[in-house]
Amino acid sequence: MRAYSADITDYALFLANYGSTFKSSDKYSVRDYMAFLAKKNLEKSTGNRKFAAMRTFYKFLVLNSILEKSPMENMRGPKKDKKVPEFLTEQEMSALFNTPEMKLRDRAMLEILYSCGLRIEELMGLNLKNIDFFANTVTVFGKGGKERIVPAGDNALKVMHDYINERRAEGLPYDINSPAFLSMRAKRLEQRTARRTLHKWFESAGLAKKISPHTLRHTFATHILDRGCDLRSVQEMLGHKNLSTTQIYTHVTIESLKKVYEKAHPRSK
Numbered sequence: 001m002r003a004y005s006a007d008i009t010d011y012a013l014f015l016a017n018y019g020s021t022f023k024s025s026d027k028y029s030v031r032d033y034m035a036f037l038a039k040k041n042l043e044k045s046t047g048n049r050k051f052a053a054m055r056t057f058y059k060f061l062v063l064n065s066i067l068e069k070s071p072m073e074n075m076r077g078p079k080k081d082k083k084v085p086e087f088l089t090e091q092e093m094s095a096l097f098n099t100p101e102m103k104l105r106d107r108a109m110l111e112i113l114y115s116c117g118l119r120i121e122e123l124m125g126l127n128l129k130n131i132d133f134f135a136n137t138v139t140v141f142g143k144g145g146k147e148r149i150v151p152a153g154d155n156a157l158k159v160m161h162d163y164i165n166e167r168r169a170e171g172l173p174y175d176i177n178s179p180a181f182l183s184m185r186a187k188r189l190e191q192r193t194a195r196r197t198l199h200k201w202f203e204s205a206g207l208a209k210k211i212s213p214h215t216l217r218h219t220f221a222t223h224i225l226d227r228g229c230d231l232r233s234v235q236e237m238l239g240h241k242n243l244s245t246t247q248i249y250t251h252v253t254i255e256s257l258k259k260v261y262e263k264a265h266p267r268s269k
Contacts, residue, residue, distance in 0.1 A: 003049065003053075004053045004056075007049065007050045007053035007054070008053055008054070008057050010050070011033055011050070011053075011054055011057075014033050014036060015029060015033075018032075022057075022058075022061060022066075022067070023061075023066065023067065025071060026071045027071040027072070027075060029071065030054065030071055030072055030075060033054075034047070034051065034078070037050060044078055047078045048077055048078055051077040051078060052077065054072060055070070055072045055075075055077075058070035058071065058072050085215075085218035085222075085248060085249070086209060086210070086211060086215055086218060087215060087218040087219040087221075087222045087223075088207070088209070088211065088215060088216070088219045090223060092205075092207055092209075093114065093219065093223075095205045095206065095207070096110065096201065096202070096205040096207065097110065097111075098205075099201055099204050099205045102201060102204075104159065104162055104163040104166050105163055105181060105182070105189075106197055106198065106201060107159050107163075108156075108159045108160045108162075108163040108181070109123060109181060109194065109197075109198065110198065110201065110216070111153075111155060111156035111159045111160065112126075112138065112152070112156050112160065112180075113213060113216040113217065113220075114156070114216045114219060114220055115152050115153040115155070115156035115220070116138050116140070116150040116151070116152055116156070116220070116237070117150065117216075117217050117220035117221055117237055117238050118138075118140060118150070118217065119142070119214065119217060120191055120194060120195060120213040120214065121191055122140050122141065122142055123180075123181070123194070123213075124179075124181065124188065124189060124190070124191050124194055125141055126138070126140070126179070126180035126181070127176070127177055127178060127179055127180060128164065128174065128175070128176050128177070128178050128179075128180055129176035129177060130180065131152070131157070131160060131180065133157055133160075133161060136151060136152050136153075136154070136157060137149050137150065137151055137152055138150050138152045140239065142239040143239070146239065148236065148237075148239050150237050151237070160180075167182065172186050173186060181194070194213070195212065195213055198213050199212070217238070218249070221234050221238060221246070221249045222249055224237075225249055225250070231243065231246055231247065231249075231250065234246050234249065
C-alpha cells in the first residue's frame with residue numbers, strides 16, 4: 001500500500017510540474033510519464049508496478065465520477081523481462097546420470113525427461129504404448145491434450161527397456177496400456193512423488209543449483225541448440241504454440257554462437 005501511494009504521488013508531482021492534474025491529464029500525459037521513467041533506467045518490474053498503480057487510480061476516479069473515462073483504458077503496460085531459464089551443464093548432467101545406486105525407474109524418468117524435453121506432467125501421463133522402441137520416438141500429450149511426437153535417444157530407450165524387463169521379472173504390469181512409470185503400489189506414479197524422488201537424486205549428485213524436473217526441459221532445449229539444432233525444431237519438440245516462447249533459449253546459447261562465429265568468420269578477430 002505504501003508503494004502504491006508513493007507511485008501515485010510521484011505521478012501527481014510529474015503532472016504538477018507540467019501544470020496538469022489527474023482531471024486534466026490524458027493518454028499523452030501517461031506516455032510522457034512512462035518515457036520519463038524509462039530514462040531513469042528503473043527495473044522493468046518497478047515500471048510495471050507504477051503503470052499498474054496509475055491504471056488502478058484512474059479506475060478509482062472513474063468509479064467516483066471524477067473522470068468520465070480513464071486515459072489508460074486501451075493502453076498496454078511495459079513488456080516484462082523474460083527470465084532466462086536455469087539449466088544444467090553437460091558435465092552436471094553426466095554427474096546426475098552417474099549417481100550411484102539409482103533405481104532403474106528413476107534413471108529412466110531422468111533419461112526420458114532430458115532426452116525428450118518433457119514436462120513432468122507429460123512424463124507421468126505416458127503409457128508404455130506411447131514409447132516406440134523401433135521408431136525411437138515418444139508420443140506426448142501436452143497442454144490442452146495436444147499430441148506431438150518427439151524423438152528419443154538410444155540411451156533413454158535402453159534404460160526404459162531395462163526398466164520394463166525389471167517389471168516383467170518382478171511380476172509388475174508391463175503391457176502396452178500400463179503406465180510408463182509405476183509407484184510402489186504398482187499404480188501410475190503421481191507427479192508429487194516423482195518430483196520428490198527426482199529432487200533426491202539432484203541432491204545426491206551434488207547439484208548446488210535450485211533445480212526441478214522442469215530444469216531438465218530447459219537443459220534439453222539449451223543443449224540441442226548449442227549443438228546446432230534450429231529454433232523451429234526445438235519449438236516443435238517442446239510443444240510451444242509460439243516461436244517467441246522458444247526464443248528465450250537463444251539468450252543462454254549466445255556464448256556458444258559467439259564461439260562458432262569466432263571460429264568460422266575470417267575477420268572475426
